[in-house]
Each structure stands twice: as structure tokens, then as C-alpha cells.
């Protein structure tokens with residue numbers, strides 16, 4: 001993840017009247033991912049997104065899209081963005097194709113061939129010549145996404161895209177968002193209040209509560225064992241072990257230290273080489289759900 005982030009939120013604060021709705025939110029969104037923005041209802045997800053797309057002013061701090069300040073250079077920054085924040089505007093009595101044609105004509109520099117591409121990306125080929133009024137919610141959303149990506153935005157922002165979708169619709173959304181990141185290199189930023197959906201859909205999840213960022217979790221890394229976990233070593237002399245390692249904490253006849261998979265093996269070798277007896281090693285794993293519940297005080301997530 002050495003690339004420059006596609007989005008940088010830097011100390012973003014939103015005040016309305018005397019109320020601080022977003023409180024010094026600082027967050028980097030890496031390029032090319034499906035990035036989840038998770039928080040209970042009322043935590044400030046929509047407010048943050050509205051600031052990202054210029055529907056709401058930023059009280060303090062700034063948002064940079066592809067390094068460009070939303071506050072100072074909005075037109076240039078927003079050119080990189082496609083978004084569905086409120087219901088996308090569509091003509092129900094026209095076909096999906098006619099809708100896309102209409103929007104393509106309004107967007108400068110979008111060639112007609114691009115329409116076929118976006119239809120394929122969202123998997124609407126079979127129904128694109130039917131009237132939108134006959135579409136399911138999931139299909140309308142696909143059309144909305146197709147419309148939002150006509151100009152090949154580097155960043156696609158979707159506010160609660162799974163709301164109202166059935167499990168099949170959610171699965172399809174997941175699949176075509178993945179296709180979009182792979183085939184066009186688009187970064188997708190999705191908000192949700194449901195942890196279970198975010199876990200399946202996203203590479204990384206940022207959690208907010210009451211307008212504050214409380215955690216960022218790399219879900220991919222945790223699957224392949226790169227993520228550091230609290231690891232408990234039972235040894236004959238925990239104090240000596242801590243001296244040797246220079247980190248961790250002792251608890252009775254064992255000590256706990258934050259390590260990834262490879263480090264566990266290294267630490268074990270060092271302890272043995274130093275003459276310590278290692279009686280047991282245990283990775284203290286907690287499910288993502290447990291962690292989020294703890295972080296949000298057992299709130300409404302999940």
C-alpha cells in the first residue's frame with residue numbers, strides 16, 4: 001500500500017449550531033480497494049460523505065481527493081468522483097439504455113461506446129432495453145452505478161448501498177463492485193451500519209461512532225495472518241522474557257505481546273535461545289464482531 005491514498009480526510013470537523021457532528025476525522029483511503037465506512041445509525045457516515053462530495057461545507061480540516069483539496073479546488077477534486085448519495089435521478093418511463101444515453105450526452109467527453117462498457121460492468125445486459133419502472137431495486141441501483149461511472153471516476157462513493165436489497169441483491173452488488181475495482185482500478189467507498197455486510201464486501205473497514213473514528217481494520221491482512229494479534233506466552237520467567245523483548249506485558253506466569261504470525265515464531269526462538277522455558281503459546285483472537293461490539297459499547301452494529 002505504498003501508493004498515495006485516493007482520499008485523505010484530514011482533521012475533518014462538521015459543526016451544526018452548537019453540535020459537533022464530525023469530530024477531527026482523519027483517515028486515508030488507499031487506492032484500488034473496496035473500503036467500508038461502518039458505524040451505527042446517526043454516527044455521521046452520511047454527513048462525512050456529503051462533505052466529500054460537496055453537498056455540505058466542511059467546518060474545519062479538509063478532504064483531499066487525489067491530492068486535491070475539496071475546499072480550495074472543488075471542481076477539480078470532484079472530477080475524480082462518481083457517487084450515489086441520494087436516490088439517483090432516473091426516468092422511469094425510459095429504458096435503462098435511454099437513461100444512460102441521456103446522462104452520457106450531458107457528461108462532456110463520454111463516448112457512446114462507454115455506455116456498453118458500463119452496462120457490462122454492472123451486469124445489466126439482459127434488461128437494459130426494458131423500462132426502468134419494471135426494474136427491481138437492485139437493478140435500479142446497478143443502473144445508478146452505471147450512470148455514476150460513465151466518466152470513469154477513480155473513486156465511487158455509495159451511501160448505504162445495501163439498504164433495501166435482498167441477500168441475492170447484496171451478493172450481486174458485492175460481485176460487481178469487485179469487478180469494478182479489478183477491471184477499472186476504481187476505488188469504492190461504501191457506508192453501512194451492518195458489520196456482516198462490510199466483512200464480506202470490503203478490503204478495509206473504518207469504524208466511526210458519534211462522529212469520531214474509532215478503528216481502521218485491514219480485513220485482508222487478518223485473513224492471511226499478517227495482522228498482529230495479542231499472543232500469550234507461558235514461560236518460566238515472564239519478567240526476563242519482557243526484558244529480552246522490550247515490549248508486552250506480564251500477567252502471572254505468562255506474558256502478552258502483540259505479534260503477527262511470523263513474529264510469533266521469531267519470538268519463540270529468541271526465548272528458547274535465551275534459556276527460557278516456553279510451556280505454551282496462544283493467540284488471543286477475538287472476532288471482528290467482538291472487537292466492534294467492544295468499540296461501540298455493544299451498540300447497534302451488526
Ligand SMILES: Nc1ncnc2c1ncn2[C@@H]1O[C@H](COP(=O)(O)OP(=O)(O)OP(=O)(O)O)[C@@H](O)[C@H]1O
Nearest residue numbers: 016019021039040041042043044045046047048193
Ligand atoms: N442538518 C442537520 N442538523 C442537525 N443535526 C444533523 C443534521 N444532519 C445530521 N445531523 C445529525 O448528525 C448526526 C449524524 O448524522 P448522519 O446522517 O451523518 O449519520 P449516519 O451515520 O449517516 O446515520 P444514518 O445511517 O442513520 O443515516 C445525527 O445525530 C444527526 O441527527
